[in-house]
Every structure is written in structure tokens, then in C-alpha cells.
Amino acid sequence: MEKAKVILVMLCGVITASPSVCAQELAEAYHDQFLTGTAISNDTLSKALPATDTPVCKEFNAFTAENAMKWQSLQPRDGEFDFSLADKLFELADRCGASVIGHTLIWHQQTPEWVFKDEKGAEISRKHLLERMKEHIYTVAGRYKGRVLGWDVVNEALNDDGSLRDTPWRRIIGDDYLIQAFRFAREADPDAQLYYNDFNLYKPEKVAGAVRLVHQLTDAGIDISAVGMQGHYSLFYPELSAVEESIKTLISAGTKVSLTELDVSVLPVPEESFDGADVNQRYVADPLYDPYRNGLPESEQKRLADVYEGLFSLFVKYAAHIDRVTLWGTSDDESWRNNWPVRGRVDYPLLFDRNGQPKLAYKVIVKKAP
Template identity: 30%
Template sequence: MFERFPINRRLLYLCLFLFFMNLLLILWVYLISKTNETKGTSDRGPGAKTASLRELASSKSFQIGSSVRFESFISERTYRQRVNQEFNMITIANELKFETIHSKPNQFDFSKADFLVDFAMEKQIHVRGQTLIQSEALPGWVTQGDHSKEEIKQMMKKHIQTIVSHYKGRVATWNVVSGAFNDDGSFRDNFWLRTIGPEYIELAFRWAHEADPHALLFYDDHQMERWNAKSQTVYQMVSEFKKRSVPIHGIGIRIQTDSDQQFSSHALSANMNRFSNLGMQVQIIDFDVKIKNNNLPFKENLKKQAELYGIALKACLSSSHCTAFMMQGFTDKYTRQQESFPLIFDINYKPKPAYFTLMHILSQNNAASRGGTSLVRFIYAHERRLLISTPIVV
């Protein structure tokens, strides 16, 4: 009995030692995790909090996002992380365009677009499909073949309905037709106009709606940030479509400008409200501000760039029917205009003044949700179809 006591005592000391070592380990893990949290937000600037553009926009029932590219997405983890962190909507930039997805007759390549859509669904990010029918960049088998008018109509119908049906219930919004008018309001010369006639626009919307009755269908164009010949023509087209029950739900206003230019927030808001009065949603899309090679210091140009981003976002938020602010990319690392630094993150993913301007505007009156038309008109109820097995780590 007396011989066992020293053994029990040694066991007690050992248990106490292990207990305190576990406590120290737990404390160490906690401190490391807090340090990593701090590092994760350190690139947003002094005094930055963990809020993101996505969180602030979502709290207002508003969509903010960027066009994304498959090659950048697949090659760089930081790119994917920024998309997931900052945006609640993406535009698929090129992977759904005619020459990419339907480059050969009777052959559709959905692989790259599927990859982006699957990621977005997993991360609860809305998807904007761009563009079903555009004025340019068509494959040769479409433009150079000897086809009758009826054959071309059936070709266009098959193209639209195959793509929209493939993403039924997964892509919330489609740019159905893009850039159909010149700045003077006349029809822009293109293959579809020459072969089918002006009715190609109406047909495109009807066929897209047949393929997915719940998707939001948009017409988009540039040079519509004010009331001019083009925006007046588009307004008249939408008015006629509404009278004939053509399924059109919104207008995308494409804005690419530069730091030397200025546009009126009032004029932009007024034009949005005109379309809103027709029952249309309005979205600013493909927005960027290129920095011109002028005599101003670079910091001053960054300030002017931020001001223009702010003017556009404020105008959108001032209209109850403006449901999204979409940019033409988000990092200067992946832009065709790299020398003009047009986006809100630099080539190292460091946020620029334009980013903080957007954050500030979205944070104002953040407790109250915006009124107006909700973007989401359906629930993603379909099973995701994973056609590419390449792993994504975010």
C-alpha cells in the first residue's frame, strides 16, 4: 500500500503537467488565428474592418460584381478569393459568347462556362450571362455560309435556346442582345440585321424566354448614361415591346470612361428613371475608368477615377429599380487596358481609392435595405452539373 502511493503521486503530477500543456496549446492556436484574421484584412487600408463590398451590397438587396475570365480564374487562387469575398454577382465575360461556345455547327462547348457557373452557385453568387446575340465576333460558319433567312432564324433560335436551356435555373440574368444601335439611334449594321431584319431583336427575347421563363432578360448598350438619340431609340423599342408583351425585363447601361471625362449623376439617374417608369430594371454594367496619360500626378488621377466610380454607384443607388453595379473586371493585373489602370484593385490586388469610395457609399445608411425590384426571381432548385473535375481551393 505504501509502495503504491509514490506511483499515484507521480501519475497525478503527470496529469497536471499534460493538462496545463493542453491549455497552453489552446491559447497558442487562438493567438495564431487572431493574428491571421488581422493579416487577412490588412490590405484594405488603415482602420479597415472585415466588411466587404459583397456584404455591404447584400445588406441593401443590391448586386455588385465584376466580369470574370476563365483563364484568370483557373490559374490564380487570389483571383478566386477576391471574387468570392467582394462580389455577389459575376458576369461571364467571354465564355458564353457565340464564337467561344458555339464555334462549330452543332457543337457547343460548355466546359469553361460550366466551371464558372458551378463555382458561383457553390458560393451563392448570382450569374449574368453575356451575350446571346451580339453584333460582332461571330464564327465563320455562321457568316460565310449560304443560308436562307429561315435557316438563319432557326440557327439563331437553336443557339439561344440550347444555351439558355442548359443554364435554366442557374443563370439568373441574360444579356440577350447587345449593341444593336448606332449613337444616332439608327440600326447598327450587323449580320443579323442584314439577314433577318430588325425583328431579330424581338425574336431573340421571345426565344430566350421560351427556354427559361424565369430568367431576367436584358438589352444592353453603351452611350446611354444620358438622354440622347440612342437611349431615346432604346426607350421607344422597349415601349413597343411592352405593348406587344415581348418578354424584356431590364436595360444594361455600359459605361467605359476615363479620368479626363465627366458625366452627370443627375442625367444618369434621370435616364434610369425613364426606363424604370416602363417597368424595367436598370443595371450599370462593364463599368471602368481609364487613367489618361495627362500632366496630372498619378495620385490625382486615382482620386478623379474614384470620384467617377462614386458618381456612377450613387446614381444607381438613387434609383429604386437600379439593381446592380457591374465592373469590367476588378484587378489591373487582368485587363486589356493594363497601362491605363482602369479597375479598383492594382496588379498586386491592393485596393485603390475607387474601392474605398465604393465601400464608403455602400456603407451609408447600411441598416436599411433598398426598396425596388428584387433581382432574384427564382430559387436555384436544380442539381449542379459538375462537368470539370479541376479542384478549386478558396
């Protein structure tokens, strides 16, 4: 029998047959369980790209654009596309041997107002908006066809009670706008994985809504590859058992699960009922809610590590059904949690500190890997 040919490629300065040679620690530790990703900010993409010996390249094998592939970044004006930052994401991924997740094709946030209006400022028709949706998805997904592992096709379409949000997409097109978006995405890139992505999916009512969406898409003949559970968590919420129940519910619905935007805030919440990741939530700055401006105490580092250990142990438990765990950023200095829901706070939600050094949470989950 003829021996299989091994194609060697040059990545990270090393001749290798592995597409993820740069991922030497965290991603390698969980290599047999799931992809381990990070979000790449516009600031990172606007400068000289990270070297291959930095945590971005060494620790992760899946990249998601934090903002560079959202509608307002790619098509700020009708028919005027700007792929400069998105293209640099793919350049970085090629350099690091990482997969790319497209985020996001359809969202009610960070979508310019012109998308929903005519030249006189009046709301456009269902037919017109469907044409704009199709053109955008065909152009964007078509450009990166074969280079994207999967797309967050629709982002945050559900209220916490599981009902559909009253967004311009829904008001103009109707409840079937998700089906239309997924259909266009599948036509534009037949081989890409397709995801629905949302926050607070540890809440039973909301995860039930996600299950309904999965069934509606399946009934429409559309294969949804995974549901993305945004992991914008805190030391104060959610209960690990609630996250597990939601994972089990989605598995029972016949879909895989991705943990798509994982970070764990250590800061006090502005009010007892606060949770979630709605970017419209804003609170006035108060020193009471920003207690760690001079550094995170060792006791809080331990609490953060305990939360991450519990989460990664849970993800490993269901690894057969989890395809990816993506941290929403690499180091604390670049996290959106520093400015949400209160601007200018100092938060510590990620695995690397502001100097790019691994924190106790990082060390614990690497050590505890199977």
C-alpha cells in the same frame, strides 16, 4: 404556428443560411441596394479557380463571363459546343455563393462567320438564320436553365443616334431579330430575367433608341427585365448628370436598369471626340496616351475615387430601380482597357490594383455606402 425551417448550407468554409456569405465587403456594403458584380475572364477560368478568400469571392455576389459565354466561345463551329469554361464559371459561382449573368446570346461581334453563311460561303436566308439563332439559344439557355439569374439576350444593337446597327442579324432577319431573340430566350428559360445591353446609353439619342426597343418588346408581349447600361467610362466622360438623365429616362419607360460593365479609364483619350466602347476602334500606340506605366500618381487616384464616389452615390439614389452594378473585371491587370483602344497601355480602371489590393476608389465607395 410551426416555425419556419432554415436550411443551412456550407459555403466558403462556413455553415450559413445566406447564399452570399462570401461577399463580405463591397457586396455586403451595398446589399440592401443592388447586387454588386464582376466579370470573370477566360484566363481566370482556364486556371485553378480563385480561392474563397480572394477579392473575386469576398467582394462580389454576381458573376458575368467576360467572354466564355459568347457565341465564338460556346459554338465555334456549326453544331460543336464547348461548355468547358462556361461550366467553370458556374462552379466558381457555386463556390462563392454568387448569381450568374449570361453574357451574351446575340451579338454582331465575336460571332463566327459561319453563322451567317452556307457551306458555299453565301449568305443564308432569314428562315435558316432564325433556325440557327433558335438552336443556339435553346441549347445554351436550356443547359443553364434555372442556374442563370438573367441573360443579356441582345448586345449592342444600336448606333449612337438610336437607330439599329446594320449587322448581319438585322440584314438577314430584319428589324424584328431582337423580338425573335427575346422570344426564343423566354421559351428556353421561362424564369430567367431578360436584358438588353449597350454602351453609350448616357447619350440622349441612344437611350431614346433603347426606350423604343423596350416598347417594341413590350408590344410584342415580351417582358424585358432591365436595360443594361454599360459603364465604360473615363475621367473625361461622361458628365454624371448625363448618366442620371438616362437612368431617369429608362425608369420612365417602365424598365429597371443594370450597370453592366463598369470601369473608369484614367488614360488620356486619343482624340477629343473619342468615347464609347466599340471594340473595332483602334489607335496607334503613343507615349502621350500612356503616361502612367510606372504607377498612378496620388492625384489621379483621387480623381478616380471621386468619379467612382459620384457614380455609386447616383446608383444608390436610384437603387429602387437598379438591380445590379457589375464591374468589368476585378483587378487592373486583367482589364480590357489595357488593350483598348490602344494595345499594351497601362490603365487603372478598376477597384483593385495589379496586386489585388483595394485602391482609394474602393475604400471611398465602401465607406460611403448607406
